[in-house]
Amino acid sequence: MIRVDGRTLRCADVVTAARTGPLDIDVSIAALRAAEHAWKLADELSTRRVVYGRTTGVGANKDDTVAHSTEHGLRLLRSHAGGSGDPMPDGQVRAMMLIRLNQLLTGRSGISPELIGALADAVRTGALPLVHRLGSIGTGDLAPLAETALALTGERPWVTGHVPPVPVQAGDALAFMSSNAATLAEATLAAMRLNTLTRASHAVAALTYVALDGNPEAYATPVHEARPHAGQVACAAEMRRLLGMHHTPKPGRRVQDPFGLRAFPQVQGPALDAIHYLRDVLAVEINASTENPMISTVHGDAYHHAHFHTAYVSTALDQARATVHQVAELSVARLGDLVEPEFTGLRPFLAAGPPGSSGVMILEYVAHDALTELRQAALPATLGTAVVSRGIEDHASFSTQAARAATAACSAYQQVLACELVAAVRALRMREADLVDLPVRDAFEAASAVLDGSVDDRPLTGDIAAAVGILDRLARI
Structure with a gap:
């Protein structure tokens, strides 16, 4: 109820x-x-x-x-x-x-x-x-x-x-x-979806980390205590939890990982903070009295005002989309690492058939296509305005358009994450990685249960769709 x-x-x-x-x-x-x-x-x-x-x-x-x-x-x-x-x-x-x-x-x-x-x-x-x-x-x-x-x-x-x-x-x-109830409805649904996707992205990135033998120093507590932005600290802590870094972990294969792994907390952190702020704004708005004029029974009068203007909502949405786009760029970068033998020790594109097999090559194209859509959705809606009603209403927040763009961003971002997830699970299967003692094993098993185990060259459309469908569960692991 x-x-x-x-x-x-x-x-x-x-x-x-x-x-x-x-x-x-x-x-x-x-x-x-x-x-x-x-x-x-x-x-x-x-x-x-x-x-x-x-x-x-x-x-x-x-x-x-x-x-x-x-x-x-x-x-x-x-x-x-x-x-x-x-x-x-x-x-x-x-x-x-x-x-x-x-x-x-x-x-x-x-x-x-x-x-x-x-x-x-x-x-x-x-x-x-x-x-x-x-x-x-x-x-x-x-x-x-x-x-x-x-x-x-x-x-x-x-x-x-x-x-x-x-x-x-x-x-x-x-x-x-x-x-602005219709706009707030779309904004809230998008904000909550972005919240789910960013939580799922920790598990996806952690699986890629294992597949690439990442360097744990990038997530170490002393590192993030030195620059303690809330979202960054939370992201690093979540990665340590998923990867079982309770004690001094074994070193990775490289002195320094590519940015997709090494800078994940620094890029994910702003997105976590932006989505948290967006949710706070929306929690105020959905419980707010915005009617103009406002009828105050306490003061026995009517007050004319501008609570219909939703600059808080539009600017918070713009910030959330922009920061999520940067996180998605890292996901695509990690996907590029997963198809590179130098990082995995496996064949190019995680192929397993005869020479020249394409493996998961197409995932990069799909991911970059989705990333481009996300980039378009991330463009600020608040840089323009409108003058209407014979000049009396001479400014607009365009929060409605910002909310629609957030919906589009959700759709594109989940495609990007799904492509990385498909590749990470395949790499882990091919490497027969030992995940027994890691909490992220639950994410691997959940994804493996829905992703086709065949490594033959074949259409990956169904795999991507299945990966999208498991993201909600990964967000809860």
């Missing part, structure tokens, strides 16, 4: 929502009462002062006085429900709805209890509205959330299931749309 109270939603809960249709949620009664109090206050404030989006138009129409009415709210929803492109993936829609429900339960939106209840029912039953992918630039997911709201009112279609339609109350429209 997931507790939904506007304060304690976790990134892991968002992943659960994305994977599950009907969701067992416990909606806080106290939070519902606080939300109802804010709704009544917002309605009362709209009778005696200017409240953006309730007694005015929105965007450049902010100075247009309008009647505080249901008709105005419906016009706002209909005009903003102009999303386009492909439908948003089901998992992201489910995650978006859970995040939006949780945000509304912070009790500062001024939205009607009926609409909150309908959204909660949709989350519980697994009902999915038709939501389009395009329509956000990091200053509020207006189009996806307007489409969702209109589905709850019965005006737009459902892809799966449905809930009984509810009326839109005066002031509900902007209050429902004032959120």
